[in-house]
Amino acid sequence: MLRFENVLLQQGQFKLRVDWTLPRGARLAVVGPSGAGKSTLLSAVAGFLDPYEGCIFWETARIDDQPPAKRPVTMLFQDHNLFGHLTAAQNVSLGLNPSLKLNAEQTQSVEGALDRVGLGNYADRRPAALSGGQQGRVALARALIRNRALWLLDEPFSALGPGLRREMLSLVSEMAENSGATVLMVTHDPDDAVRFADYTVFVNDGVAQAPKLTNELFADPPIELRAYLGT
Template sequence: MLLIDDLATSYPDWRVSFNASLPKGEITALIGPSGAGKSTLLGMIAGFVPVESGRLSFDGIDLLPLGPAERPVTTLFQDHNLFLHLSVFDNIAIGLHPGLRLSPAQRAQVKEAATRVGLGDMQDRLPEQLSGGQQQRVGLARALVRGKPLLLLDEPFSALDPALRREMLAEVARLACEQGITVLMVSHNPEDAQLIADRVLFVDEGRIALQGTPDILQNSDHPGLQRYLGHSHTS
């Protein structure tokens, strides 16, 4: 269980405060307008954004005293943060060992992760030899090998064409199911939530305004959600 209890931070002209209780092993989609606070929430969970008040725990462990590296979290951003001087293989492998000293089993794990994201024959290439979408897939593969129980996705597949985007989302869903990983995914595309999410949180004006199954995207008459979806009224 990921417990988010009055988790708050503030900026000079803005304050956010979130409440949610997310079951372990589920995929939750965070949707809402730009600037609503979705990425801020991920940043607080990952430890990158200071928390002013509230509680945050995962699987009974208080996360707030822990630094980003100590938390059971992998975060995958739009900016996939690849090392430009390292090959695809080494960029994935660094998720297992920062010094790239890998056992044979770990090397096999890296190769399998590269293959799973469709880069099995590109492991010797440098990032500059890849398209933007391929670079994002390297970032996903690195997240896969880290094996942390909580995966935060901040629009990592935005550069992919629709077919590949769906393929990568399916890979995330398969991984979450196989390894019991809890996924929290920011998306500006409601279709992403309908494809793989067990639960949807609609974030509006710095708070979670609505939550439920993906059906709420069709069935809720919440005015903020209707504005976000571009509907003047419910269908």
């Protein structure tokens, strides 16, 4: 489980309080107005922002004092997930060894990961020769191969059209379920939250509220969420 213990995040004047727990294997949507701190929350888990107060735990281990690469975390950004000068296979290989020196077994698992996202025949293509959806799949293959317990998705695939985005999200669901990963996803779209996540956190007014079951939350939204949704 992922636990925020009296966490205060601070960036200049901006403050965000987080104090709750998420069960292992959950899929969590992070929603809220822009500038409320959704990405800030993910940055703190990933290790790009140190908490001003409080601690973050994964299971029983404290993670907020570890460097990003040591945390049980893998992250997908909105874009720029891939390096333009590397092939799809090399981009995935970075997840195993950043210097790209792989043994035979590792090479095989890279191929396996590309197969699983349906890009087995595209291993030697560079990102420029792939479509937006295919680029997302390569990034997903890298997340798979890193085999980390926590997946952080910062508005992933939001540059894609609605149909393709839904397809990518269901692929992520499937992959996360198979590997037992816990997923935190920032999204602007309540539909994405309902479709993808069993829990939802509403970030507003300096607080990331405790996770609620998505269906229950959207069936009877509290007043601030109603204002955000415009319903």
